[in-house]
Amino acid sequence: MSQTAVAIAAPAVVKPKVGRDDWIMRLCMAGIGVFLAVAVLLPLYTMLSKSLENKDGDFIGLANYAEYFNTPALFLSGINSLYISVICTVIVLGTAFVYGYALTRTDMPFKWFFRLVAVVPLLTPSLLSGISLVYWFGRQGVARELLLGESIYGPIGIIIGSSYWVFPHALMIVITALSITDARLYEAATALRTSAVKTFFTVTLPGCKYGLISAGFVVFILVFTDFGVPKVIGGNFNMLATDIYKQVIGQQNFQMGAVVSVILLVPAVIAFSVDRIVQRKQVALLSARAVPYQPKPNRKLDMAMLAFCSFVALLILLMIGMAQYAALITFWPYNLELTLGNYDFDLANGGGWDSFFNSVRMSLYTALFGTIIIFFGAYLVEKGRGFVAGRSTFHAIAMLPLAVPGMVLGLSYIFFFNNPANPFNFIYGTMVILVVATVAHFYTVSHLTAVTALKQMDAEFESVSASLKTPFYRTFFVVTVPVCLPAILDVSMYLFLNAMTTVSAVVFIYSTETTLASVAVLNMDDQGELPFAAAMAMTIAYTCAAARILHMLLSRGITRSTQAWRTR
Amino acid sequence: MKIPSVLGRIAKLVLAGTAGLAFSTSALLAATTLTVYTAIEADDLKAYAAEFNKQYPDIEIKWVRDSTGIVTAKLLAEKENPQADIVWGLAATSLMLLKAEGMTQAYMPKGGDKLDKKFIDSENPPHWTGMDAWVACICVNTIEAEKLGLPMPTGWEDLTKPVYKGHVVMPNPNSSGTGFLDVSSWLQMFGEEGGWKFMDALHENIAWYTHSGSKPCRQAGAGETPIGISFAYRGAKVKSKGAPIEIVMPKEGAGWDMEATAIIKGTKNLEAAQKLVDFSVSKEANMMYNGVYAVVAYPGIAQPVENYPENIGELMMDNDFQFAADNRKRILKEWQRRYDSKSLPKS
């Protein structure tokens, strides 16, 4: 470390002295950088190289890929995945747009109720919709006639089930996009006597097009990489995500699993990149000083929207309601007596109550440690001084996990961590690896939430505290954390809910010591123990709902106790 | 429902949480802890461990349970750095695979010579020892079959009849051990050509392939399908639960695999692992297996098991496990080529 690099009259470039604060910051950033490297970059690299090796670990170039493309069954899965994802994108985007439009642009009654119902699918693993569909439309399903003889096991089931669980993800983006349109545009349109339909196509749609594109990509990626729904309700309809599972679990063909993972990764990364570009444009639109739009009553429109939203909400409630009912049935369909016996998970293959408590523990650790790592990382990126290259690299790596499907991440963890030569090998098979995988899997959205909150803070706090000779960490704890507390809570809630419900990121790396509830749902279904699976999925849902309520109360409490200084 | 135990766990969880978020709530450990990988059904695990601890109280069993495919995959994935000390209750074909990979430790257990020769590795000392047989069967839902007017099938060939079109469910051999033993048994019984010809015909009637071997029978029990190709153990259990099913032993002969035990090479607890193998071949253990399995490795002690078909022993085919293990990859690949590209399920 150079003491002082002096630049006298000669145009020697001044080398800023790295102060104590800078050193600490760089060390912290290096620490979190190492975390991201170990949790994301290195495993993915190991997986890529694995896909180019044969079973004995010799480099064989693209031979595995050649084999993949020459296996019609596997190749067809790729087509199937694309096909399902595109259809779901169209359905979900259309539904979410109308639903979101009703919530933001009309004077429809009971908006609060529809907002509430729309987030219900977030509380459960994606598998739940598959299970529920079996009870609705399976061979013994109560509404099987509605399918007119078609089987629910296959594309129909996958499309319905996937649409159900990705709906809230799309809706949130659509609502954001619709909320930012400038009311003045509508006033101008009215003044120009533009017809309502024309206004819709010339003002409303262009105004939220980036949001819609973004929502479309999110739906596409989620469906394309989801494994839960096709696993449960897919029947013989193969998709890439289930292929990875079959290759690895069924055939122990890790190389081919790696190949399919890479193939799954490619469209996801493309869709993700396009989405990032689109979202950058959206930000520009956001920063314009817009006047918020106040919807005016329009009886015909409001009633039509009420009917539509009621229908969608009913579908959502029917889905989760059936899962709850199924969880209470003694022996479907021959003994419809109600029982709590299906909650005695210790009697089911796939994981007992232990797995539920493991899940809660894992989710708490993920929420705790994940929030600390992610928020502090975002702070360093956003508020650090100098070291621009390091900070922007860090930010770029933080964006990566969103593009990596959970299964791909999980599989890459086997390759990377289960290697005795790896110094981190000791976490394999423990709770730690699950927490690491889950934090990594859900890093990006949390990181962006934290960055957004930090951006809203005065940019000069750090300068002021440096001028007051106060170390940055004191200001971090005394000012930054309290001010950002609502966002910090949001991040931890997001991590908790996702950790409770995720299957794909952990299905390859849990051990029997660390079985998880969401994986238990999968395994119970796998074994055909559907009532247990439904009961476990519902137990997850209760937990998530309770966590949400707790989060809401906490947020309210914070808002109340800090309203003296919080201007918002 | 065991509410008190659940509450107890919640209390424990809260305590653990407040006690500084330790990553494991370490229980008091016995002298030796054995990590045992297994595919034994969850509801039997506790009884097995309790029985074992009656004889060896100072060895604690740490179960790692999953389905056959997953446990096998896990063991192979961990080849470089095995986590398991011993495998107790995994398909013998899987153990042969591990043996071929050099992952198993040869050991002749005390009393191993008393076992039926079919149930022990032919190498001396053996790498694996059998426990019980896990026999294919056909689960038929009598109510649904009657509704659909389906005759009761008597054997494999029956299932290829057009009347059963879309009414048969079987496990995918690529993910299910049961599925694989079915396929390998057909290839052995009907010959290479005949076997595939049979499966071509059967495929026409299959509604869907499942990931697990239990699922077809459970689905038959729940009426999701009238006929599920599964295994007798599951059939008996589903029937005991009150499902309206009939367990049919195919008259041509039923494929089977056995649950078996093997020590993982390199275990740090070799002595304890050997004790477990000793126990696993003992008469007491076999009587315990007999509680749920009708055919066990120890000759002459088997008692009939509730809801098991009586003729099960006679109909078990003469299985060549070596054939199955050696040809596994080729068979699965061929199966996938022929049947897995079917994109749409038949309704």
Added chain:
Amino acid sequence: MAAEATTEAGSTPYLVIQNLTKKFGAFTALADISLDVFEREFVCFLGPSGCGKTTLLRAIAGLDIQTTGSINQAGRDISALPPAERDFGIVFQSYALFPNLTVNKNVAYGLENRKLPAAQIKSRVEELLALVGLTDQGIKYPAQLSGGQQQRVALARALAISPGLLLLDEPLSALDAKVRGHLRREIKDLQERLRVTTIMVTHDQEEALTMADRIVVMDQGVIEQIGTPKEIYGAPATAFVADFIGTMNFVPGTVEEGGTVKVGNVKLKCNTGGNAAGADITFAIRPEDINAIDFETGENVVDVEVTFMEFLGSFCRVNLGGDALGGQDLRADFSINLMRRKSMEVGSVLPVYFPPEFIRVYARS
């Protein structure tokens, strides 16, 4: 911190900036800046937005360290030091008050880190709040104060650690005009009492002229002129300074022999600013310096025609044209009094005097 009567700046340079250059990629934000700031002096960096004044301030603070060049503060080379190792207090346009801390806590923020006894911190905070006129406001949160009050808190916080140098980055820009005028005087007063060397960045010339001991006028990364407000206003060194500060008439002309310039059809005596005869120049004079009353006839007296009049309350803005000026209009400010006496109206022709000492001549390229 006794406030002595003297307001004179010291004569030893306290802050010495030499050959400072700051580049952002290919863009040069500061080009070879050299500047001395004396002890107890109040210096304003004045210039349009993007001129580099804030960049220079941030370089002095160590927030954005320069590419090349050196900065010495009180004889210490601080060129490469991080902000925490320098000696300054800073106030930003946004106040940057910690929203979750009370006024007391904000002011005490820099003190608490020094492990001072609580009682001492408390009395120092009270002293500072009294200094900025916010006694009894200590338990409030920043959001409960007006903008002007918030900026006073920021000032108190910056002064709390008794910095050798006070940096003010557009401190008044976010306030409304009335509060701004009031606070302007207060800050100046405070600075004189505490005798703290102060640098303020502003784009508001009035602010700079009223507050600064010396003004540094900057444009496009270079210093255009350094001088007292009078010098800057009365003798702007460049056309840019002349134009940026106050109002100035600019008319093209050429230098003639004998210390005169030709503008339109008349020759005017003046300091040609070192421009050789025959050179194209810009002739400049402030509207208020065009004299319509007490002058002698003869040199620099020109007959002009009133072409336009605009009543602005206490004075009139008048456009003067006519043949003598070659058809070009000059703007002059005449008092209402004068207008009445001369019964001036549009179309009237009158002689006006261009005092040579007020004429500025700038080279024209």
